[in-house]
Amino acid sequence: MMINYQRLGWIVGYCLSPLALIAGSALLLTGCGTMPRTRSPQIEVWDDMRRQEKFKPQQYNAMFSDLRASRRPVEGTIARGYLHAEDAMNTGLKAPELYEGVIPVKVDADLLKLGQARFNVYCTPCHDRAGTGKGSVALKTPSWQPSNLHEDRIKKMADGEIFAIITNGKRSMPPYRYQIQSTHDRWAIVSYVRAIQRMSSGSIDDVPAEMRTSLTDSKSQTLLPPPPAPLTPPPADGSDAQGGGATTPAAPAPAPNQGAAK
Numbered sequence: 101m102m103i104n105y106q107r108l109g110w111i112v113g114y115c116l117s118p119l120a121l122i123a124g125s126a127l128l129l130t131g132c133g134t135m136p137r138t139r140s141p142q143i144e145v146w147d148d149m150r151r152q153e154k155f156k157p158q159q160y161n162a163m164f165s166d167l168r169a170s171r172r173p174v175e176g177t178i179a180r181g182y183l184h185a186e187d188a189m190n191t192g193l194k195a196p197e198l199y200e201g202v203i204p205v206k207v208d209a210d211l212l213k214l215g216q217a218r219f220n221v222y223c224t225p226c227h228d229r230a231g232t233g234k235g236s237v238a239l240k241t242p243s244w245q246p247s248n249l250h251e252d253r254i255k256k257m258a259d260g261e262i263f264a265i266i267t268n269g270k271r272s273m274p275p276y277r278y279q280i281q282s283t284h285d286r287w288a289i290v291s292y293v294r295a296i297q298r299m300s301s302g303s304i305d306d307v308p309a310e311m312r313t314s315l316t317d318s319k320s321q322t323l324l325p326p327p328p329a330p331l332t333p334p335p336a337d338g339s340d341a342q343g344g345g346a347t348t349p350a351a352p353a354p355a356p357n358q359g360a361a362k
């Protein structure tokens with residue numbers, strides 16, 4: 101019998117090659133790399149993602165000056181669960197419902213300067229630089245008025261209460277603990293609030309004797325804005341000097357104060 105090669109070719113072409121294709125793709129789909137007993141591919145063309153460049157603990161690393169790959173935590177890091185933030189320094193409360201009376205950090209010129217800088221950044225938009233509550237935000241929102249920090253009620257607050265107000269906000273004032281994260285900075289602001297509160301209750305006696313002349317001296321006085329009010333009650337005939345200042349606008353600003361200071 102003669103073998104019909106042409107027919108054989110057709111049989112192979114039509115029947116076997118689709119079978120071979122199915123078998124081949126089945127093989128591919130099984131992901132022939134992974135063998136049942138090992139977790140790593142047998143053939144690795146590119147590095148597997150599990151193998152990446154990294155440093156392990158206790159390894160050597162020339163990039164850092166101490167040549168250690170392990171880095172120390174940032175100074176002041178507190179482990180989770182170990183932050184005891186319930187003390188007066190952090191809350192302004194020395195007992196539940198009892199405010200800390202006095203600022204618990206050392207009050208000196210540096211603290212006041214820091215407080216001034218922070219106050220001018222964080223509080224003046226609403227409370228203004230003098231603390232009277234007429235900041236630019238307040239001017240635009242007549243229905244939302246910040247407190248005047250010179251009010252007697254606020255002057256009488258314990259230092260810890262002012263700290264708590266900065267930290268947690270009060271009524272419509274938002275909390276500032278997120279913006280001013282350092283408790284030290286917040287206490288510095290309290291010290292500065294106390295300082296500006298003295299503006300409205302201070303008298304000439306608060307000024308050191310050697311500096312008083314610079315306040316009352318007419319020459320240096322011209323550098324300052326007009327004085328807000330006489331520092332001492334006007335003498336019996338002082339009404340003259342004061343009246344003179346008020347009725348003649350051409351008179352130099354220091355005139356009323358000169359009369360009052362004498």
Ligand code: HEC
Binds near residue numbers: 224247249266
């Ligand atoms: C976004 C505007 C805004 C900023 C900024 C702001 N305050 Fe206030 N503050 C207010 C408002 C409004 C009130 C009045 C709240 C009320 O009575 O509802 C207030 C009230 C207060 C009070 C008095 C609370 C009382 O019992 O009347 C103090 C003290 C105070 N603020 C301190 C500060 C200090 C210090 C800062 C800076 C860290 C500051 N505030 C920043 C809006 C602001």
